[in-house]
Amino acid sequence: VPRREQGVYVISVAAELTGVHPQTLRIYERKGLVEPARTGGGSRRYSDTDIALLRRIQELTNVGLNLEGVRRVLELEAEVERLQREVDRLGKESADAVEQAHKEHRRELVPLNQAMVLYRRGGNGPAPS
Amino acid sequence: VPRREQGVYVISVAAELTGVHPQTLRIYERKGLVEPARTGGGSRRYSDTDIALLRRIQELTNVGLNLEGVRRVLELEAEVERLQREVDRLGKESADAVEQAHKEHRRELVPLNQAMVLYRRGGNGPAPS
């Protein structure tokens, strides 16, 4: 079980790691961009994935996006990633499906000349390697 | 040849059609979000596709995006659309490829028992329908 998802950084450390002001981190949470875990006492605990997300947010704001834009861009980037995986999967699947079709035929059929040889020899089963 | 790409609307009409202030349209052009055609005299001419784009920009700014965010979102939406087409294409292609593989085998191979019959008859070509 990886511990990466567990919140380990308090807000001041998260601020250091990402170069974002602690107060700004609270704003990001209020706007729903990040959702760090909370301790029983109510303190925020940022996980490594939270840190990575915050760094991405930082990149986007640094090139001039506002927070609403950041939200939409993150959503769309996730969509792009999902579709890219789908394309990769379908690419392999297509090749595999063709291969599978060939194999089926190889199991059930034999070339005519080979069949004739088998027949002449009295062979009855089409058992090629 | 469709005329949709030809610029037909002057800036005041484009402003009416999109609900965007003429001066704002000039800002959008300066920021590279739209590139309407120009007449010899230097006047802008907006095409129907320009109008559609402006309406999309309007939607995005109305939900709170700034212009840099609009630019990135439009890019990502184009990317999503491209990938979606790719997924559709690969889906069909996969099925077609399997079909093609089957057909190839049907042309080159014959079932063993049918081959024997052909051989007995003195047939030489494997020409099943």
Place this chain on the structure above:
DNA sequence: GTGACCTTAACGACGCGTAATTGTGG
């Protein structure tokens, strides 16, 4: 010559980040 277009400049409103304040938990 009038009106619509062009450009640049100025104004007002809003969003974002930071700092200040007060309260609370470890």
Place this chain on the structure above:
DNA sequence: GCCACAATTACGCGTCGTTAAGGTCA
């Protein structure tokens, strides 16, 4: 009891949309 975190408020700066002013084409 001290230091860090939590929440709210206030301030400064930049962006965006609109308006204003002056010049040009039809």
